Amino acid sequence: MGFVLAALATLSAMPAAYVDSYTQTELVYASIATYAKLTGAAIGISVAKKIHKNINPT
DSSP states (O other), rough: OHHHHHHHHHHHSOOOOHHHSOHHHHHHHHHHHHHHHHHHHHHHHHHHHHHHHHHHHH
16 A cells, blocks of 8 residues: 555656656656655555554554
């Protein structure tokens, strides 16, 4: 689920002005970089939740 949210967030994070200002190659690179950052954040949150749950079981 986190990967899907990262993909959707990538699309919403790219302003429409980028399309007029940058080449297609630059847009693809920026999209991949943004997706990687958001995916990393999703993975980090998931790992932190698992660690927190293991340290503080309720």
